[in-house]
Amino acid sequence: SAGIGAFLRNAWNKEPVIMASCGIGLVGAILPFISPLTKYTAMLNTAVPYNYPVPVRDDGNMPDIPAHPREPKGRNLDWIKNL
Numbered sequence: 001s002a003g004i005g006a007f008l009r010n011a012w013n014k015e016p017v018i019m020a021s022c023g024i025g026l027v028g029a030i031l032p033f034i035s036p037l038t039k040y041t042a043m044l045n046t047a048v049p050y051n052y053p054v055p056v057r058d059d060g061n062m063p064d065i066p067a068h069p070r071e072p073k074g075r076n077l078d079w080i081k082n083l
Contacts, residue, residue, distance in 0.1 A: 040083065043079070044080070047075055047077055047080075
C-alpha cells in the first residue's frame with residue numbers, strides 16, 4: 001500500500017497530465033457500474049417492447065388486444081412516476 005502511494009505520488013510529480021487522463025479514464029470505466037441511472041435504464045429497457053403493436057381489426061375474439069390505445073393492458077409502468 002505504501003509502495004503504491006509512493007509510485008502514484010512519483011508518477012503525479014513527473015507526469016501529471018498522463019496521471020489525470022488515466023484517472024478520468026478509470027472514472028469513466030467504473031461510473032456506469034455504480035450509477036443509479038444504470039438500474040433505471042435497465043428497467044425502462046425491459047418495459048419497452050421490441051416489437052411495437054400494429055393496428056389490427058378486432059373480430060370480437062381477441063381478448064389480449066386492447067380495444068383502444070389508452071386501455072390499460074400490459075405491464076404497469078407506475079414505477080416511472082415514482083422515480
